[in-house]
Amino acid sequence: MNASVVLFTADLRLHDHPPLRAASAGGRQVVPLFVRDRGVADAGFAVPNRLAFLADCLRDLDAGLRERGGRLVLRSGEVVEEVCRVAAAADADEVHLAADVSAYAHLREERLRRALEADGRRLHVHDTVTTVVAPGALTPASSDHFAVFTPYFRRWWAQRPRDPLGPPRSLSVPDGVGSEGLPSRDAWPGVSAGLAAGGEAAARKRLASWLRSGLGAYEERHDDLAGDATSRLSPHLHFGTLSPVELVHRARRAGGPGAEAFVRQLAWRDFHRQVLAARPAAAAADYRTRHDHWRSGRSAEEDAEAWREGRTGYPVIDAAMRQLRHEGWMHNRGRLLAASFLTKTLYVDWRVGARHFLDLLVDGDLANNQLNWQWVAGTGTDTRPNRVLNPVAQGRRHDPEGAYVRRWVPELAGVPGAAVHEPWKLRGADLAGIGAYPDPIVDLADGLARFRRARSQNRHVATDKE
Secondary structure (H helix, E strand, C coil), X not given: CCEEEEEECCXXXXXCCHHHHHHCHHHCEEEEEEEEEHHHHHCCCCXXXXXXXXXXXXXXXXXXXXXXXXXXXXEEECHHHHHHHHHHHHCCCEEEEECCCCHHHHHHHHHHHXXXXXXXXXXXXXXXXXXXXXXXXXXXXXXXXXXXXXXXXXXXXXXXXXXXXXXXXXXXXXXXXXXXXXXXXXXXXXXXXXXXXCCHHHHHHHHHHHHHHCHHHHHHHCCXXXXXXXXXXXXXXXXXXXXXXXXXXXXXXXXXXXXXXXXXXXXXXXXXXXXXXXXXXXXXXXXXXXXXXXXXXXXXXXXXXXXXXCCCCCHXXXXXXXXXXXXXXXXXXXXXXHHXXXXXXXXXXXXXXXXXXXXXXXXXXXXXXXXXXHHHHCCCCCCCCCCECCHHHHXXXXXXXXXXXXXXXXXXXXXXXXXXXXXXXXXXXXXXXXXXXXXXXXXXXXXXXXXXXXXXXXXXXXXXXX
């Protein structure tokens, strides 16, 4: 046997790919394999936006492999069964894949290891493919993971990431290994109209543009809703069409406050992965319970539905939710505001919001999504769990001229300047001009009072106004 299998998962690229480099060492033949995991679909995570983006990624990966003499082998079904079938067909003695952090991924990895060993084959799992620092590599003296970001970041920043690897020059795939046809993004209904293109080629084009014209101003402009000054690289990080290790190296090489702020965001990504790796139950359960009795019943569901539809009557919240539905993506500041509004102002369970985000976000990542929701809800790692973000104050601060709101809420397109953030204060013809835009579904003061009562806090609950 002189062949290897590389099982691609969330690492759909050729640049800086340690499993592919190791599998092809010494001129070995390689089977680049992707399995459309039946378990992912059964769990409800195979949603239209991510399936469409994935189709782009697989087609682009196959094209890159073919340029180097290889091809992508695509299978569907139960991952362990399909990998073992492919390994047997290729007479491969080893399988390589990137480490992951979810409980499901760990179980799948162990099942695969046992099945391969029973056939006399080996499994090699590679760290720092989808992270900069491996989960578990940095731990405090008293715990198996860091529960607060700042001390984690200090340790993380001091690490020197491994050097990025170049793409393979040539590959050879064993004969006789069959493949399904590649999917097209047009195969799934319900895809967001403004969904971005996937694939490594699109990712590297976006990265080059970002490094050239966006990175330098990132520290100053990353919260500018109308300016759209974030990298928009999160879908490519989620699918692994870009390497986070390469991003850190290139940002640090560019230098400056913008680069440092961007690298800090990559550290947050690793932070959440090390939390989820140590506490897999946090994907569905409170990391730190506040003994919340979240609202339920018809009234709560009606409020949650208005939030999903972007019909809350708070323009910056509605703009963010409509951007999500149209693009399958949302500005990070918008995500914070939408999550705070649902969990703190409406006092609806964070899991309701997290599920909706996972249904639509092309970058819907379990660790980032769930733990960011918990951070905002105050059940996660936030050291100020009772902070409440005021949507009016935040709108005025991060969309001072109202351009972001007018872009996504056309009912308010004729309202000038910052007045767009409080349309209920309009009078006469100005009020008539906003048509059917709804009144606020809750008074902010009433929402804050309800949250304070629900959390049964004797101490002060900080608000964004103060």
